[in-house]
Amino acid sequence: MHTLKVPTEINLLGHDEQALRLARVYEGMRKAGIEAALVRNLANIYYLTGRIYRGFIYLNPALDGPRYFVRQPNHLTGHGVHMIRKPEEIPSKLAGEGLSHPSSIAIELDSVCYAESVRLAKAMGMQAPETNLSPVMRGARAVKTSFEQELIKRSGVKHSLVYERIPHLYQEGMTDIEFQIEIERASRLEGCLGIFRVGGDDMELFMGNILTGENADTPSPYDFAMGGEGLNPSLPVGANGTVIKPGLPVMVDANGNYTGYMTDMTRCFVADKAREEAVKANQLSIEICKTLAAMMKPGVAAADLYKKAFAMAEDAGMADSFMGHRSHAGFVGHGLGIEINEAPVIAPRSRDILEAGNVIAIEPKFVIPGMGAVGIENTYIVGEEAPAECVTTAPEQIMLLD
């Protein structure tokens, strides 16, 4: 008999790290008046256990820990693990431990589909779903623990290494997609997991977004900062086969998921000499990033960060091309971690207030018609004091392609 070599313990985080995360979730539940909850979303299960499984986590702060109801895989072990085939088995499994559950159980109503939400509510003895756990989980995950910050820093190191290699991946005459494929390969060889985890069901992207020339000004359906036609109407974003022309900027926003926790970074490259307009816009982007980093500390309103960025663009006479030209993204930054679109959101009407431990990508980008997209993006960890720590360290100037 061959022994299974992978760890089987349900909690890969260790007791202390899990306790830190649970404390945040329980505090959120308390504030929302939630006694108990079922977690089903894969990103939330990963947050609470350090691993992905299909099933549920039953959270009740009155108990000695979570209960894990696992549909798949079949090899997990540890305190509170129950194998189930369907959620209707949960109450009897709890009863088997001598546990009852409150009459109302919160569910992740922003991610679980209607049909399954109703089924889960009934399985737990409710007439219908009542309370939404999603905002609690979103709030908890917005503040990263030291260990999570460490995973983000590790992604940042590898991500930055790959970006420093990008100039050497270029060959004259390449199209945007050919260039992108070499960046993808370099990223994967450096350990990039490839997968681009995004919350919700209406954002899709493969391994990143490379834009040059007119294509940068094609509006895309997705709520990303930049657009592009893409290679096929089934995925209308990013590179579209444009040949990279000397003097035109190439914006590279490539996947930074090396550890399960992502960094987000954008840099621009150019074959031959960048035009003055591009250099100027890129410099403005760098200055906006620096200014926002210097502002980012606990208590600052996300909306004020956006307003500052927009004002700087306006002062430079670049408001029309800020965050797009034919179509404008409604934000200049976003939280990230397990997923690319976490809290806080740096947008004009955001109500988010920064906290220490937030991890935020700032991406002031400009689309210059006929030329392309220009600007940088960095990932910052918000500390107790400003400035926030930048974890994406590749050179910020427009880099020359070899």
Place this chain on the structure above:
Amino acid sequence: MHTLKVPTEINLLGHDEQALRLARVYEGMRKAGIEAALVRNLANIYYLTGRIYRGFIYLNPALDGPRYFVRQPNHLTGHGVHMIRKPEEIPSKLAGEGLSHPSSIAIELDSVCYAESVRLAKAMGMQAPETNLSPVMRGARAVKTSFEQELIKRSGVKHSLVYERIPHLYQEGMTDIEFQIEIERASRLEGCLGIFRVGGDDMELFMGNILTGENADTPSPYDFAMGGEGLNPSLPVGANGTVIKPGLPVMVDANGNYTGYMTDMTRCFVADKAREEAVKANQLSIEICKTLAAMMKPGVAAADLYKKAFAMAEDAGMADSFMGHRSHAGFVGHGLGIEINEAPVIAPRSRDILEAGNVIAIEPKFVIPGMGAVGIENTYIVGEEAPAECVTTAPEQIMLLD
């Protein structure tokens, strides 16, 4: 002013192709007693328009065509296109056209989250969501039009070309992931879109699954045919860095999305000579595929296909390793097209009955402990008569790595 060069017409399918698809959806709505519906799911929007946008399609067979409510992008045109910021604007936009809507509107309750389903129902004047459109869309999409079949065949041609090149991508001493990265690059250079579209929210995969050695027997949380530890606990499936050893099979199940419509194909490779046990299992897999292809025609029960496959594995004394060893997948095949997990499902308790136009991947695979995974997978188009047409044409024997 630079002119936008991408097509702006909302319906990229053309009138006739869209009419064929609408007829299937309307027939499903009629059978389910649904008068009108809102489509929101991106894969369903792509099915009905040939493009992706964020927003809704209002379907009412009594009208002269769909109404398109578009949040993003902002450049779409055509009959029935309305730009909106939020779904609450839909009734007044309809009223502006002189249209009222029925009191009950079906929603995709298997994919839209609870919170948004409730919001949509209220926006359309309902107390709560009532009727589920998801099964109607799933049923419609299960039977592909000639044009959809053409896109699948085109994916099959490119997918097969890449597989024939795989032996040349190997270098002695490679790990499974290094090998996979070269396959990814070759696929992308051939036009693979990379994205692996999957329905539901609990299956995740990057560009495919490469398995060799012990790793093939690691159960994964996802409902795929095969498992594997993966590179990181945040994505526990597939290659884990195992060095490819001479004599041990390497199973390659790589992304076949070249046109927005996917093919699914698996082949095995070996450096040096494959062991007899692997050759025998691969031959059994080939025979199961042939037998099922010869059975696949309209009216055949999907469950009977599964039973035949299982019986053949049992007769060969291979039941224990059929579709896994430590953990067994509960199916031997699945519909596919825009997403990798469409109807019908080839499983023991499936109630699906085959129809002409179904596109089905058949993947009888075996996990041999200590050695790896063996078997093939082909994509078939079900016609009026058996056998079904195989569109994945790479050689089926275990191929020798150069």
